[in-house]
Structures are given as C-alpha cells and as structure tokens.
Amino acid sequence: MFGFEPTEEQKLLVEAVRRYAENDLRAAAHEADESGELPPDLIEKGWELGVLQASVPEAYGGFGERSAVTGALAAEELAWGDLSGALAVMAPGAYALSVLLTGSEDQKSELIPPVIEADWKPYVAAFVEPEYDFHAGEMRTTAVASNGDYLITGRKARVPFGDSAEALLTFASLDGRIEAFAVPTDAEGVQVGEREQLLGIQALPTFPVTFDKVRVPASARLEGMDASQVLASFNVAAGALAIGLSRAAYEYALDYAKEREAFGAPIAQKQAIAFMLAEMATEIDGARLMVWEAAWEIDQGKEAFKSAYLALSNAAETVMMVTDRGVQILGGHGYIREHPVERWMRNARGLSTFAGMAMV
Amino acid sequence: MISFEIPETIEKTVTMIEAVATEMMRPQARYYDEHEHEIPWEYINFMHEALQSADGGVSMAPEGPKDEDEPMLGKPSIGYQGLAHYVEMLSWGDAGLYLCTPRGGLGAAAVSAAGTPEQKAKFLKRFNGDKAVFSAMAITEPHAGSDTAAIKTTAVQDGDEWVLNGEKIFVTGGHKSLVDTPGFVIVWATIDPDAGRKGIRSFVVEAGTPGCTVTKLEKKLGIRCSDTATIVMQDCRVPFENMLGTVEQKKTSEGYKGVLRTFEVTRPLVGASALGIARAALEFLVEKLAEGGFEIRYGLPRNRMTNLEAEVIDLEAMLRSAWLLTLRAVWMVDNKVPINAEASMSKIKAGDAVVKITQKAIELLGPMGYSREHLLEKWFRDAKINDLYEGTGQINRLIVARRILGYSRHELS
Numbered sequence: 001m002f003g004f005e006p007t008e009e010q011k012l013l014v015e016a017v018r019r020y021a022e023n024d025l026r027a028a029a030h031e032a033d034e035s036g037e038l039p040p041d042l043i044e045k046g047w048e049l050g051v052l053q054a055s056v057p058e059a060y061g062g063f064g065e066r067s068a069v070t071g072a073l074a075a076e077e078l079a080w081g082d083l084s085g086a087l088a089v090m091a092p093g094a095y096a097l098s099v100l101l102t103g104s105e106d107q108k109s110e111l112i113p114p115v116i117e118a119d120w121k122p123y124v125a126a127f128v129e130p131e132y133d134f135h136a137g138e139m140r141t142t143a144v145a146s147n148g149d150y151l152i153t154g155r156k157a158r159v160p161f162g163d164s165a166e167a168l169l170t171f172a173s174l175d176g177r178i179e180a181f182a183v184p185t186d187a188e189g190v191q192v193g194e195r196e197q198l199l200g201i202q203a204l205p206t207f208p209v210t211f212d213k214v215r216v217p218a219s220a221r222l223e224g225m226d227a228s229q230v231l232a233s234f235n236v237a238a239g240a241l242a243i244g245l246s247r248a249a250y251e252y253a254l255d256y257a258k259e260r261e262a263f264g265a266p267i268a269q270k271q272a273i274a275f276m277l278a279e280m281a282t283e284i285d286g287a288r289l290m291v292w293e294a295a296w297e298i299d300q301g302k303e304a305f306k307s308a309y310l311a312l313s314n315a316a317e318t319v320m321m322v323t324d325r326g327v328q329i330l331g332g333h334g335y336i337r338e339h340p341v342e343r344w345m346r347n348a349r350g351l352s353t354f355a356g357m358a359m360v
Numbered sequence: 361m362i363s364f365e366i367p368e369t370i371e372k373t374v375t376m377i378e379a380v381a382t383e384m385m386r387p388q389a390r391y392y393d394e395h396e397h398e399i400p401w402e403y404i405n406f407m408h409e410a411l412q413s414a415d416g417g418v419s420m421a422p423e424g425p426k427d428e429d430e431p432m433l434g435k436p437s438i439g440y441q442g443l444a445h446y447v448e449m450l451s452w453g454d455a456g457l458y459l460c461t462p463r464g465g466l467g468a469a470a471v472s473a474a475g476t477p478e479q480k481a482k483f484l485k486r487f488n489g490d491k492a493v494f495s496a497m498a499i500t501e502p503h504a505g506s507d508t509a510a511i512k513t514t515a516v517q518d519g520d521e522w523v524l525n526g527e528k529i530f531v532t533g534g535h536k537s538l539v540d541t542p543g544f545v546i547v548w549a550t551i552d553p554d555a556g557r558k559g560i561r562s563f564v565v566e567a568g569t570p571g572c573t574v575t576k577l578e579k580k581l582g583i584r585c586s587d588t589a590t591i592v593m594q595d596c597r598v599p600f601e602n603m604l605g606t607v608e609q610k611k612t613s614e615g616y617k618g619v620l621r622t623f624e625v626t627r628p629l630v631g632a633s634a635l636g637i638a639r640a641a642l643e644f645l646v647e648k649l650a651e652g653g654f655e656i657r658y659g660l661p662r663n664r665m666t667n668l669e670a671e672v673i674d675l676e677a678m679l680r681s682a683w684l685l686t687l688r689a690v691w692m693v694d695n696k697v698p699i700n701a702e703a704s705m706s707k708i709k710a711g712d713a714v715v716k717i718t719q720k721a722i723e724l725l726g727p728m729g730y731s732r733e734h735l736l737e738k739w740f741r742d743a744k745i746n747d748l749y750e751g752t753g754q755i756n757r758l759i760v761a762r763r764i765l766g767y768s769r770h771e772l773s
Contacts, residue, residue, distance in 0.1 A: 010362075134661065271772075283707065289685065305659065
C-alpha cells in the first residue's frame with residue numbers, strides 16, 4: 001500500500017525535533033553565523049534528542065533500529081532550524097551509520113558505542129574532496145595495501161570539527177573501489193589545515209585534512225562496504241536537509257508577503273508574488289516525496305542508488321530556486337543580513353556538494 | 361506510514377493494461393490522429409468488455425468520495441490510486457484513445473462526487489450495460505473559460521422541470537455522450553444570473569433530450585481521437601431531480617462547491633494522463649539514445665556529465681516528482697484526507713512536466729524527433745492539452761496560491 005503520512009511515533013519525534021529547531025537552532029542561527037561559532041550546549045541539546053541513538057540497535061549502544069525515512073523526517077526539521085546546526089548535530093551519524101551499514105560485527109561493537117553512548121563528540125566522516133570535479137566514484141584519496149596495513153594518501157575537505165575530531169571515517173579509493181577507514185585523528189601523517197572559509201554554513205567549523213601515507217591496520221577498513229547504499233544514504237540525508245531549508249525560506253517569504261504592503265495591498269495579493277509562492281510550495285512537496293521514496297527504498301533493502309541520486313539532484317535544484325525566491329520576495333530587505341533569507345540562499349548553494357557530511 | 365509499495369492488485373492490472381496499450385493502442389494511435397472524428401469502436405468495445413468482466417477494482421469510474429457520515433468499511437479504498445495508475449498506462453499507450461475509454465469520464469465523476477445516492481443509482485447504472493456508454497462535462501462557454509462564474513447558460517425552473525438555454529464549447533466526449541451512445545452530459549448553468557458563482561448549479565442532460573444538440577466538432581492540435589464538441593441547448597427541459605446534489609444543497613452555494621469537489625478528484629487524474637504521455641516520450645528518448653550507443657550515467661556531479669545526460673536526468677527527476685505529487689493527491693482522496701492545494705499542485709507539475717518533456721525529447725532527438733515517422737511529435741501535440749483543460753497551469757497556480765496564503769478569491773484574483 002502507498003502511504004504519505006508518518007507513523008504516530010515518527011510524528012512525535014518530528015514534533016520534538018521541530019521544537020528544538022525552532023526554539024534553539026533558529027533562535028541561535030543568526031548570531032552563530034555572524035560569529036562563526038555554534039554554542040556547544042546547542043549541539044549537545046540537539047544530540048540529546050536521540051535521533052541517531054534511536055537509529056542504532058541496543059547491541060551497539062543505541063535503542064532502536066535504523067530508518068532512513070525517520071532520519072529524513074528529522075533532518076528536514078533540523079535544517080528548517082539551521083543548516084549549520086543540523087550538520088553539527090548529524091555529523092557523528094555520518095560516522096556511526098556508515099559503520100552500522102558496512103562494518104563487521106566486531107567493528108560495529110568496537111566503533112559505534114563510543115559515539116553513541118556518550119555526549120556529542122566529533123566523530124565525523126572525511127568524504128568530500130576539494131577539487132571542483134569531486135566525484136565519489138573516483139576519489140583522488142587512495143588507499144594501498146602495505147605489509148598487511150593500508151596507506152592512505154590524499155586531500156579531504158568539508159570535514160566538520162576536523163581540528164577536534166576524535167576520529168575520521170575516511171573514504172578512499174582502493175583499487176578503484178570506494179572503501180572507508182576509521183582513522184584516529186592523531187595518526188601519523190594526518191594534517192588538519194586552517195578552518196575553511198565558505199560561502200555559507202559559516203557557523204559550522206569545517207577543515208581540510210591532508211593524509212600523507214597514513215598507515216592504518218587492515219582492521220580499520222570497514223569490511224562490508226556497500227558503496228551504493230552508503231552513497232544513497234548520504235544523498236538522501238543531503239536531500240532531506242535541502243527540503244528543510246527550502247521550507248524555511250518558503251514559509252518566511254510567505255509570511256513576509258502577507259505582511260508587506262505595496263500599492264495599498266499586501267504583495268502576496270499580486271499574482272507575480274503569489275505564483276512564485278505556489279511554485280515554491282509545489283516544488284518543495286514534489287522534492288520531499290522523492291526524498292521519502294528513496295529513503296523508503298533504502299529501508300526496504302531495495303537498490304536506491306538512482307532514486308537517491310535523482311532525489312538529491314532535484315532537491316538541490318529546488319532549494320536554490322526557493323531560497324533565491326525567498327530573497328527576491330523580500331526585495332532589498334532580503335539582501336540585508338537582519339533577515340535570514342540571504343543566509344539561507346548562501347547555505348542552499350552548498351547542498352549539491354554536502355553529500356557525505358551527514359547520513360540518515 | 362510512509363510507503364511507496366504499489367498494491368499487488370494495482371500492479372497486476374497495470375500489467376494487463378500495458379498489454380492493451382502496447383498491442384492495441386500504440387498501433388492505432390497514428391491512424392486516429394490522421395482520421396480526426398472517426399470513432400475508435402474497436403478500442404471502445406474492447407475496453408467496455410474488459411471493464412465489464414473485470415472486478416470492481418478496475419472500474420474507470422469508481423465511487424466518488426463518500427459522504428462524511430458514511431461509516432468506514434474495512435480497509436481504506438485504493439480506488440483512485442488504482443485509477444491514476446490505469447489512466448497513466450492507458451495514456452502511455454495513447455492519450456487520444458484513452459479519452460475514448462467508455463464508462464464515465466468527467467460526467468460520471470461529477471455524479472460520483474456531488475450526486476445523491478438516488479442520482480448515483482439512476483445515472484451511473486447505464487455504464488454497466490451491454491454497450492459502451494459515455495458521459496461528459498460541459499462548463500466552458502465561448503466567453504467563459506476558467507472564469508466559471510461568468511457562464512451565461514441559464515436554468516429556469518418551470519414546474520417540476522428545469523429549462524436550459526445556452527451554448528457550451530470544448531465538451532470532451534460530448535458527441536459520444538449525446539449522439540453515439542445513450543450517455544449524458546453534466547451542464548453547468550446559472551439559476552440566478554445576478555448571483556454570480558452562487559447561482560451556478562450542474563444538471564444532468566441525458567442523450568436524446570429534446571432541445572439539446574451537438575452543433576460542432578473542433579479540429580485540434582492533438583488528442584484528435586477525442587471528440588471536442590459544441591453543444592447548444594434551446595429550451596432544453598430536464599427533470600427537477602436532475603440537478604446534482606441534495607435539496608438542501610440546491611438552496612445554497614453548496615451545490616456549486618460540491619461540483620468543484622469533482623476537480624479535486626479529476627485534476628490528479630488529468631495529471632496521471634499527462635504523465636503517461638510524458639513517460640512515453642522520455643522512454644522513447646532514452647531508447648533512441650541507447651540505440652545510438654548513448655547510455656545515461658547516474659551518480660556523476662554536474663561538471664562531469666555531458667549536457668545530454670544532464671538534460672535527461674533533469675527530465676527524469678521532473679517526471680518522478682510530478683508522479684509522486686499525483687499519487688499523493690489520489691491517495692488523499694482515497695483516504696479522505698481533506699485536499700487543500702495538493703490536487704492543483706499535482707496538475708501544475710504534471711502539466712509542466714509533460715510539456716517540457718515532450719518538447720525536450722524532440723529537441724534532443726533532432727531531425728528524427730521532429731518526424732511524423734514516430735509518435736513523439738504526436739505526443740508533443742497531445743501533451744499541451746494537459747496544461748489547458750481541467751484548469752490551465754495559471755488557474756491552478758492561482759488556486760494553490762489562495763490555499764497556501766489563506767486568501768479568498770477576492771483577496772487574490
């Protein structure tokens with residue numbers, strides 16, 4: 001049967017995440033973006049919502065079962081609050097869920113509990129690379145076998161909290177295949193560079209990380225890598241974040257358009273504005289359904305690579321269109337940093353490249 | 361629960377319809393495109409018999425949304441979800457022929473959505489007889505399209521009858537409903553020309569009613585197999601009980617609203633039809649590219665794709681987004697979730713998608729795409745109607761905008 005309504009349990013979770021997104025993330029977003037800092041308490045509070053913990057079975061320190069659909073619902077709400085905050089709260093998920101999906105029993109038992117059972121800690125993924133044509137299928141970071149170990153060499157970018165990370169789940173090409181390696185940040189040859197200065201997500205500290213023949217034991221490689229499923233899960237997460245950000249901009253522009261008067265009436269009463277809003281609403285809903293479908297396919301154990309790819313492609317297009325219109329509907333005011341729409345527009349541009357920073 | 365699992369009954373029926381679409385519709389599509397106004401009886405009779413012998417789940421005119429007070433019986437219905445799939449597949453076969461599918465159509469949908477139980481019993485029974493029967497909806501007039509409040513056809517009560525006078529154009533299937541088969545047309549008319557939309561009601565005018573004549577068949581850009589009729593009513597008398605809705609509704613604008621509910625059901629179905637054409641065009645494009653040795657690679661960043669790949673991938677995403685919006689809208693109808701903007705959203709997106717996809721497919725297939733040797737150019741012509749009938753893309757944007765903004769038609773027009 002088809003179904004388009006979250007379960008009661010999912011609704012409760014979404015409600016809790018929404019309250020946090022509104023009262024905490026959204027409230028802090030402007031200051032965090034201006035200062036370039038996310039208050040640690042803010043991240044911790046989001047962590048305590050337990051979205052990730054509920055996605056991990058008890059055997060590995062969590063209290064639930066992974067559902068990409070539930071994760072997508074939560075990610076949308078977080079991003080509605082603030083994308084930087086959302087990525088911070090979700091960063092350990094990219095690490096833990098990758099292990100959950102592709103690690104051996106031993107690896108799961110060893111690597112996941114330290115992430116899950118404690119306060120929020122920066123266990124993160126090092127996935128994205130700095131080149132303009134970065135493509136997950138052809139990573140320039142490589143791993144080569146060496147005397148029973150692996151040597152990892154390459155450059156990574158957009159590594160959240162790279163300077164303080166406990167460990168980096170580093171994705172690299174091994175004989176042309178994607179593999180992931182749990183790398184301690186203090187391993188020899190790991191060099192974390194200066195904090196990145198980006199167009200958006202300015203509250204989130206991200207770092208370039210260089211790997212120079214970093215030697216890790218064979219046991220550091222996740223044994224059951226299913227690249228298709230991992231990439232799909234990254235894409236769905238980025239897609240869901242794009243939906244949340246789109247909804248934020250759409251709702252803000254809609255409220256503004258009803259308030260703002262021009263020529264004696266609210267500008268929302270002009271078709272030029274009203275039609276823009278109608279299209280924004282339509283595109284957001286369609287894009288969300290594609291994200292849900294891909295997430296559902298992941299949960300069903302179906303091959304979701306293509307649908308997740310299309311879902312993110314469409315969601316990234318949508319979020320740029322919607323946030324641009326968010327600025328446009330506010331006119332000159334939209335360009336002023338007192339309103340959030342310019343920040344959302346800056347954040348939106350990154351989403352086509354953020355796959356690999358969060359997972360559901 | 362969020363789920364994209366297609367019910368098995370729907371899936372099986374879709375497979376059966378696919379065979380009809382492939383073996384009967386596609387081979388006949390060109391002929392009826394080139395022989396406008398010829399009636400595709402073979403298809404009509406085949407479909408009638410197929411629908412007769414099939415179980416209720418395959419009806420092309422399912423029960424409309426039930427009255428609110430009707431108790432829920434067993435599992436939620438999947439009737440409209442099934443219908444969306446069947447309409448999509450038939451339109452994938454050929455949209456013109458699909459529009460010639462007997463058993464209902466818009467007229468029956470209006471009776472289902474707005475009629476009383478007695479009216480449903482009386483008017484819908486005919487679709488289950490031995491012979492194929494059609495029904496249609498007559499709203500548009502020469503000077504009133506989307507602005508339905510401006511219609512001039514009048515209905516005047518005279519004893520226990522209504523007397524209708526006026527001219528209706530663009531009646532899809534009007535000729536089949538009134539001349540070729542003993543069907544009916546739902547005619548929108550005003551009982552009080554000064555009352556604007558509040559005066560508008562809908563009336564069942566059955567085939568053979570004196571004073572009701574089909575005066576013209578349009579020649580069109582596409583869907584040529586489907587007749588588009590002009591109907592003139594001159595002192596056309598219909599029984600009092602042929603006004604759709606209950607007596608109470610007849611006294612208020614509820615009657616009008618009742619008929620408007622029809623669109624919340626039919627708009628997603630028009631969307632489904634549009635998307636059948638869109639899928640046909642996109643599949644043809646990908647197939648021809650593959651024959652030329654061109655495979656679409658998925659998963660690449662934009663800067664590693666060819667332009668052709670980027671174009672095809674965007675079209676695929678557009679089609680999927682539109683289909684899921686359509687599916688959600690019919691799911692809401694089946695599950696009695698109140699429709700706000702979702703029906704019009706699906707229509708906007710499906711109309712945009714089919715027009716864009718058919719236009720792009722021809723562009724990307726170059727001189728071959730433009731040739732009448734293939735059906736693609738026909739699909740390009742068929743596509744455009746979906747951005748026009750059942751509310752143009754602009755009217756549906758207006759509706760969505762009003763709903764999301766909480767505006768009345770006075771606040772946003």
